[in-house]
Amino acid sequence: MPAFEVGREHWLSEGRALDIPFDHDPKQVLERARRHFADQPVDVNVVRAANRRKKLLIADMDSTIINCECLDELADMAGLKPIIAEITERAMRGELDFAEALRRRVAMLKGLDLSALGRVYDERIRLDPGAKSLVATMKKHGAHTMLVSGGFSFYTHRVAQAAGFDMEQANVLLHDGKVLTGEVANPILGREAKLAALEEAVAKLGIHTDDAVAVGDGANDLAMIGRAGLGVAYRAKPVVAEAAGASVSHGDLTALLYLQGYSDSEIVRPD
Numbered sequence: 246m247p248a249f250e251v252g253r254e255h256w257l258s259e260g261r262a263l264d265i266p267f268d269h270d271p272k273q274v275l276e277r278a279r280r281h282f283a284d285q286p287v288d289v290n291v292v293r294a295a296n297r298r299k300k301l302l303i304a305d306m307d308s309t310i311i312n313c314e315c316l317d318e319l320a321d322m323a324g325l326k327p328i329i330a331e332i333t334e335r336a337m338r339g340e341l342d343f344a345e346a347l348r349r350r351v352a353m354l355k356g357l358d359l360s361a362l363g364r365v366y367d368e369r370i371r372l373d374p375g376a377k378s379l380v381a382t383m384k385k386h387g388a389h390t391m392l393v394s395g396g397f398s399f400y401t402h403r404v405a406q407a408a409g410f411d412m413e414q415a416n417v418l419l420h421d422g423k424v425l426t427g428e429v430a431n432p433i434l435g436r437e438a439k440l441a442a443l444e445e446a447v448a449k450l451g452i453h454t455d456d457a458v459a460v461g462d463g464a465n466d467l468a469m470i471g472r473a474g475l476g477v478a479y480r481a482k483p484v485v486a487e488a489a490g491a492s493v494s495h496g497d498l499t500a501l502l503y504l505q506g507y508s509d510s511e512i513v514r515p516d
Contacts, residue, residue: 254266257506257509258509264503275290288492288496290491296455298505298506299457299474300387300450300456300457301456302383302389303393303473304391304392304459304461305462305479306400306404306415307394309461310404311370311371311372312370314330315365316333316350316396317329319357320350320354322357323353329353332346333350337463337464338463338464344433344435347435351418351425351427351428352428355426358424362397362418366403370400372404372407372408375497376408378498378514380409381409382502382507382511384409390411391442392413393442394415395433395435395463397418398413414434416429435465436465436467439461440472443473453474454473458474458476459475459476460479460498463482464484464485466485470485471489477491477492477493477504478492478493479498480493
């Protein structure tokens with residue numbers, strides 16, 4: 246590959262995030278840079294300078310904004326985690342139909358006491374590092390923020406509030422007031438519903454999909470990641486990392502701000 250001109254590099258975050266402008270074929274540059282850093286814990290991405298800062302954030306919840314898969318932790322309360330987690334993993338890799346896999350896993354939880362939902366939230370769920378800063382910084386600069394999950398509304402409501410999201414959407418677990426019935430309300434929020442949420446949001450805000458950043462880790466996030474102007478695979482399954490425009494495997498969620506050109510002096514630190 247021939248040499249190419251680069252602009253003046255500058256640190257967005259000293260020792261953490263380096264910005265290097267260039268004018269060359271982005272695919273060639275990305276491939277070359279990723280080969281160079283292949284054996285180091287470095288995320289290398291290429292983003293367009295134009296329209297770099299986005300006006301909409303749409304984020305997956307489980308294993309993205311939070312540290313775990315809520316359904317797997319509920320399964321642990323029922324003594325079924327190894328079985329259910331294996332189905333979750335296959336669904337997130339795109340090997341199983343998402344809706345079918347969700348119904349199958351939820352059916353196994355029939356009879357689980359409702360108190361288990363609260364215990365999982367209190368004992369297992371934590372926001373991933375950088376989640377609050379990502380949301381707060383984008384909101385400070387005028388962006389709208391949405392948490393859209395194939396998980397459950399019991400958790401998205403609480404996580405959205407904790408992280409500061411403007412809106413949240415998720416599936417609804419059905420119960421009889423005491424225990425789970427083993428069913429989830431229709432329609433199932435999966436890959437196409439996440440894409441629809443993105444498209445509806447940009448229409449409502451009067452912006453374009455190029456003005457959005459979408460982030461997720463599983464196969465059901467692929468459609469929204471592919472449609473957004475900046476689609477980010479975050480510590481994602483291989484099928485997602487390979488398809489996304491950007492991939493973060495080593496950094497935390499503030500990496501999404503650096504990808505948009507924010508420097509440390511502009512990032513809100515709520516904690």
